[in-house]
Amino acid sequence: MTTTTRKHGLLFGASTAALLMATAAHGQTINGHPQPQSPSADAVTPEQSAPAVPDKTSPASAAPDTGSESQSTPPGDAVSTGDIVVTAQFRTQRLQDTPLAITALNGALLESKGASNILDVANAAPNVTMRQAGGANGGAAQVFIRGVGQADSQFAFEPGVGMYVDDVYYGTVFGSIFDLLDLDRVEVLRGPQGTLSGRNSIGGAVKLFSKKPESGNSGYVEAAYGRFNRLELKGAANFELIPDKLMVRVSGVAKRSDGYFKRFDYGCLNPNSGVQSSASGNCQTGEEGGRNFQAGRLALRIIPSDNVEVNLIGTITSDDSQVAPQKLRDITTRANIPAGIDPRIFIPGAEDRFSYATYISPAFTDPARFNGIPGAGAHPAVALQPNMRLRAKMISGAIDWDLSDDLTLTSITAYQHYTGSNATDIDLTPYGLNTVLSTYRYNQFTQELRLGGSLLDKFLDYTIGAYYFKSVGRFEGANYNLPGLANENIYASNDRIPSESKSVFAHVTANITDRLSLIGGLRYTKDRKDYSFGRLNPFFPNLPSYTSAGQINGVTGSYRGNSVDYRANLQYRWSDQLMTYVQFSTGYRAGGVNPRPYVLDQAVPFDSERLQAYEVGFKADLFGRVLRLNGSLFINEYSDILFNNQSPTLTSVLNSTPVNAGDAQFQGVELEANIRPLDGLLIDASGSYLGFDFKRIGAAGATITGISLDNRAPFAPEWKGNLGMQYEIVTNGKGSVTPRFDISYQSSFFPQVDNDPRARVKGYALVNTRLTWMNDDRDLQVALTISNLLDKYYDISALKYPIGVVSATPAPPREWRLSVRKSF
The missing domain is CATH 2.40.170.20 (TonB-dependent receptor, beta-barrel domain)
Incomplete structure (x- = not known):
């Protein structure tokens, strides 16, 4: 209607404990699904590594720390021998167990591609375009997924694609060209997120998670x-x-x-x-x-x-x-x-x-x-x-x-x-x-x-x-x-x-x-x-x-x-x-x-x-x-x-x-x-x-x-x-x-x-x-x-x-x- x-006339909000990466142990069960055995580390899935996957997001089930940064991530590990874990359905799941069209990239892979801000993510995701707006819409990211998005930076319009940083919704397209600062991973969800994520998003969602x-x-x-x-x-x-x-x-x-x-x-x-x-x-x-x-x-x-x-x-x-x-x-x-x-x-x-x-x-x-x-x-x-x-x-x-x-x-x-x-x-x-x-x-x-x-x-x-x-x-x-x-x-x-x-x-x-x-x-x-x-x-x-x-x-x-x-x-x-x-x-x-x-x-x-x-x-x-x-x-x-x-x-x-x-x-x-x-x-x-x-x-x-x-x-x-x-x-x-x-x-x-x-x-x-x-x-x-x-x-x-x-x-x-x- x-x-x-x-x-007439502080930033207080959140990154959830769902920010857990995991390397699935061979043969284990995750979210009720048996996981495939791997004959050797060399033959495992070509995806980002992460610690073992808990069946829910909580401190008690959180995966152990993966070690310090005293050693840089090798280039070859940008797409490595483990499984990336996503939280698109409110709980930790292997990407391959998540029944959604979703592209997940970790920070190491994005670095190997030379990515420096959120606009660079688009090249790796099908039917996703992200570009810097110019002219009257300058300062905004024009993000479209499957043809749905928002090009105008004015506050009158809701973003067609929801942008999130550590599970916090960003309500405007102006100022949304986020730098990939100390990034753990990016999840790009394609299709309407009417029942998922923080706020209704008609076209999809882009979620950035920083390192904890x-x-x-x-x-x-x-x-x-x-x-x-x-x-x-x-x-x-x-x-x-x-x-x-x-x-x-x-x-x-x-x-x-x-x-x-x-x-x-x-x-x-x-x-x-x-x-x-x-x-x-x-x-x-x-x-x-x-x-x-x-x-x-x-x-x-x-x-x-x-x-x-x-x-x-x-x-x-x-x-x-x-x-x-x-x-x-x-x-x-x-x-x-x-x-x-x-x-x-x-x-x-x-x-x-x-x-x-x-x-x-x-x-x-x-x-x-x-x-x-x-x-x-x-x-x-x-x-x-x-x-x-x-x-x-x-x-x-x-x-x-x-x-x-x-x-x-x-x-x-x-x-x-x-x-x-x-x-x-x-x-x-x-x-x-x-x-x-x-x-x-x-x-x-x-x-x-x-x-x-x-x-x-x-x-x-x-x-x-x-x-x-x-x-x-x-x-x-x-x-x-x-x-x-x-x-x-x-x-x-x-x-x-x-x-x-x-x-x-x-x-x-x-x-x-x-x-x-x-x-x-x-x-x-x-x-x-x-x-x-x-x-x-x-x-x-x-x-x-x-x-x-x-x-x-x-x-x-x-x-x-x-x-x-x-x-x-x-x-x-x-x-x-x-x-x-x-x-x-x-x-x-x-x-x-x-x-x-x-x-x-x-x-x-x-x-x-x-x-x-x-x-x-x-x-x-x-x-x-x-x-x-x-x-x-x-x-x-x-x-x-x-x-x-x-x-x-x-x-x-x-x-x-x-x-x-x-x-x-x-x-x-x-x-x-x-x-x-x-x-x-x-x-x-x-x-x-x-x-x-x-x-x-x-x-x-x-x-x-x-x-x-x-x-x-x-x-x-x-x-x-x-x-x-x-x-x-x-x-x-x-x-x-x-x-x-x-x-x-x-x-x-x-x-x-x-x-x-x-x-x-x-x-x-x-x-x-x-x-x-x-x-x-x-x-x-x-x-x-x-x-x-x-x-x-x-x-x-x-x-x-x-x-x-x-x-x-x-x-x-x-x-x-x-x-x-x-x-x-």
Whole structure:
């Protein structure tokens, strides 16, 4: 239900004790399933190593510590002789026993691939795309799984893919480009998580788990230098303060680099063009794409008794990076551009990495139609700093309490706070047609309670729980849109967006036989979100905007909704080598209110989206567990799918209104393989296909210019694949050398549903490589990493704006990085 009304006038939350890695003992039983025997360590599954798997998450059953970091993880152990353990179904399970489409990667494997932040995870997971947003959405991670995600950084939208750090949900896409700091593992769950994880996620979930404090004293320090004056320093230290009772882990990272994208003064480069110049010398006015990032984490692990474990984590982040690069692709407006100058002269070459952006809104005088309105008149030029700024803090705490041998209570509490800003020169010309400053403030509190256990001699495994989410976002800044023209829209935002979500859930597994399990899940969710608009005069902030935006000042829009989601799964293990499953599940994403109305009649709500997912899959360990092969096939029925409408309305040529456009279907196939044919040789690969069909375009969707039943969904490449290979060569007394190559491919996609060919992002293939030397004691490592080895030009993303501008975000060129790591 939605309504629109007018008004006048510490980090405390949690990483659970479920953060347990395990190496399955050969022949043991885990979660009621017999485990395959392995003839030798050399023939075991090609996956990440971990300690022995407990049958539930609790201190009493926690696996023992695996030893100190005095020895670095060998490159060959990044995909090694054990089984990774995941907690996707609220309890610890082997990945191969989990009847979900899930990709799990440990920190060592990601390091061997040269991954540095969460965006780098996407290459290893089928039907998963993660990219850095640019332009008006700068500072956000655009994460899509099976075609479902969220590209807009505004607080009005719920993420389509849930992002979690140590089991704590991150409620916005702005600020979600997480660094892989002291990472234990990443779990990427594909498909709706309506009955799993902390909050409803319609498309899937990405869950990062940091390393927990452990017994003993250990740590590491790493320094690196690379292209574009890249400097990095990171490290971690683990201390056991009270044996088996109190442990602490401190980790941190600092990164800086110059930008790989240039800004130039067009008039300086072209003195006879008629374009005024304000630069001299080499005509360069700035850079984009550079980094200045620092983060730190403090983790405390307390075990006061055999049946209680407490984990406290505090994280702080500081980011003062340059904005994400934006390059002009096309411009159709001539507004504010002097006669005789074709705006297309500001479009760079197809493979150039530069723009003529100034980040300046020029001085102007309002047209006569605004005469007599308070605040109208002559206004000075405004210059923005082209930076992306973020200050974030999170405190989380988890308590795991074994009430009995078969009953565990888990509490996860978290508080998050961040402030941030991002500047955008949307037109990318010297004339300041549209310049935007976006400022974010956000506070979030979450609480999750879970009670899990077993009944009837482990015939039933169950989890019941409740989840509470509350946030308050503030969106501020200023939009200088077509200044000085009759249809100008000038305003300063002062928006408040409170949100609340409550849910209860239950998850039950019936182990009917040692091989057959029936799984069910149910969740009830109740959501509310308000959006209160402030539309003020950026030159006189005590006055409402004198343009049409001023009519929106004081308006509040509201969304209220609820959903019942469920999951039914039938899992069968045909043999020690093969497990299959069939599943039906639902997903839901709450609605909201259009955050970017240019006129009053665009301040309208939008409804929730819903998804029904049908899936079959298998997980196999073949040829004496030399080959691991996992696959899935799915059909997703998507109702009331949300798209952005930029078509002019009767009252405004500017429009950016989200509408529930209709119904659609995604269908796809996914395959993942890990191979260890001989000692030291490791191969990992994945591939996926994603199809999309519009089933119905509703009345609201039909108003989108260019939409048709033949169009493709945004951010949904049809084909995606990767192949990685590494081989550890052991020398005689001189350590080991490990070369690794990774090749990834994704086909083309469109960033918007109108499929405007000017904004199409072409498909591309990338090659990355890494060469690692490690000494015999395994405590010293030197690595050379080269990304984009073939120096391929490609765009990360693109975007079409309502003022008639199309821009793109170019990816970095070839980069190299030399690192040295010492463990102790």
